[in-house]
Amino acid sequence: MSLRYALLGIILKKPVTGYDVVRIFKQQMIYFWSSTHSQIYTELHKMENDNLIDHELVIQETLPNKKVYSLTDTGKKDLIRWAIEEPLKPAKIKDNFLIKTTIFPFLPIVEIDKLLDEVIEREDKILSMTKKWQEHFNNQEERDVGTILTVEYGIRYSEMYLEWCKWAKQYINEIK
Amino acid sequence: MSLRYALLGIILKKPVTGYDVVRIFKQQMIYFWSSTHSQIYTELHKMENDNLIDHELVIQETLPNKKVYSLTDTGKKDLIRWAIEEPLKPAKIKDNFLIKTTIFPFLPIVEIDKLLDEVIEREDKILSMTKKWQEHFNNQEERDVGTILTVEYGIRYSEMYLEWCKWAKQYINEIK
């Protein structure tokens, strides 16, 4: 149910197409909410059905037509209500690498190092992409406070993850 | 599908009841995988059906009978195979507080402070519980390396979260 409020939050800032919503979501929200384009398109339909958003069809000559979504008054009110009234829930995480970590004592050291190196490489990439995005974002005239906060979160999360990986690697190799 | 390998990892270390699996899961894996007791019981049935685990029924006089699960050879092989061969996937997160963060500019400052304080209180509790568990765990004779690594992860995650919250609070109040 929270996904719809993530999407409302995106559309609130400026009217955008479903395609834009997907793009913005993947760039800015992937650090703290996971979803796919199929779910986002479906959710947009439901939101329109619930009168939280509406769209204006923009006919394009060369490229496919597009729907530009905006919040309705109901949508805006519901978003603010949700943010203030809806109870906070602890984050839900699904991290299959950390499950593997729990059985490290039963794996050959070579495989452990391979897993850790793979994760370090992956997180390094994510971190540098996030930093690039932050830099790009900082060079804009109008900087949205929500984005400043969540991008910083994304960077801190990746940095924590990387530091833990490096600590784990050292720890594993010390105890041999 | 990864849940079953989390559960196999728990049972691998020593034979336990479904009830124990739930308890151990909530204490040790909640930092990186979310699930409920209903899903865990259901998954245990499926795993037994797939011949990854089997159980011995222990009749108790006063308390209800219990099923003590162990890994089969198939289960053990499949767990190790999964850990080494199954591709790593980036963590999936669902954090409804961070969605609220994205629309902070549209909320009254009082509400923002309230939200941040609530999260700080919650994370403080989680962190101190995790630290208590780590301390208790460190006083045991046989310390499992998998647990050492993941508990450390849990602590670092909560610490990162708390530091970000405090930074966010200061940032918000600086820009007024």
Add this chain to the structure above:
DNA sequence: CTTATATATGTCTTTTTAGACATATGAAAC
């Protein structure tokens, strides 16, 4: 005495989610 917590195990229904399948054009790279 009554309530809460721990032990112990499940089912059922609805919602959410993942991931494959599906289509169509423009532009750029090779």
Add this chain to the structure above:
DNA sequence: GTTTCATATGTCTAAAAAGACATATATAAG
């Protein structure tokens, strides 16, 4: 010329998950 990437929007099915409902006893706390 052909492949790949970006634009643009969806459907469908199966699996996973959430959360309510369900039962029963022991023990400890108030």
